[in-house]
Amino acid sequence: MPEDMIPVTRGTLMGFCCSPENECFNNCCRDLHQTLTPYDILRLRKNLGMKSQPFLKKYTSLHFGPKSGLPVLEFKSNPATGHACPFVTHEGCSVYNDRPVSCRMYPLARAIARSRETGRVSEFFALIEEPHCKGFCKKTDLTVEKWLEGQDVQNHNEQNDKLMTLISLKNRILPGKLEGAQADIFYLGLYDLDEFRLQIFNKKLLESIKVPDTVLEKILTDDEALLDFGISWVRFMLFGIQM
Ligand code: SF4
Ligand code: SF4
Secondary structure (H helix, E strand, O other): OOOOOOEOOOOOOOOOOOOOOHHHHHHOOOOOOOOHHHHHHHHHHHOOOOHHHHHHHHHEEEEEEOOOOOOOEEEEOOOOHOOOOOEEEOEOOHHHHHHHHHHOOOOEEEEEOOOHHHHHHHHEEEEEOOOOOOOHHHOOOOOOHHHHHHHHHHHHHHHHHHHHHHHHHHHHHHOOOOOOHHHHHHOOOOOOHHHHHHHHHHHHHHHHHOHHHHHHHHHHOOOOOOHHHHHHHHHHHHHHOOO
């Protein structure tokens, strides 16, 4: 673990206070290289009332992991703004209710491990103490548990844990670099959800797969259900695991 990361548990006192009064207010929203999860993108584009492709084009940059070949999406970097997040304003975050999980968690980091025998998920937390963040000067009785409750992070963590499970499956079954077409399947089923829906309903993407009508009805309008379905579709297409 890097030196500026301190292992903590849910019961640890954080001694941390983030507020507009802090001299560092908004500093953590600049000089970003922030990875966005599929659920981050879903929430952000819905907040802005945008379809997937215009959102992805305007706000994200895409590269592929050099060893895994997996698509990695980040906020598009703009040197003219000091690589600031496109959603930071003088008053703070303009998409606060739908901000990404890493913004909710900061200055905490969370990792998970899933037992192969029981499927049980274990969580691990660490505090990231970076010089630009002055929130650590303040003394509070805030525990890690209370901090997490205040950040409304449960939905993000549940969705992102499904992604982590998919990635660890990929690492086990296809440990090398994904081919272009395989990476495209990942991108379509997880990130480009409106195009995924279009291909399902208008281009017969699922022609050779039997999907119950109740599922089709749900994913026609429900983006979170479509993302869940996308994860199952990727598992089927890349690893042959039945949906
Ligand atoms: S989404 Fe909001 S909280 Fe996150 S970096 Fe951008 S402005 Fe900051
Ligand atoms: S740098 Fe730290 S204390 Fe300052 S606004 Fe960001 S999270 Fe809060």
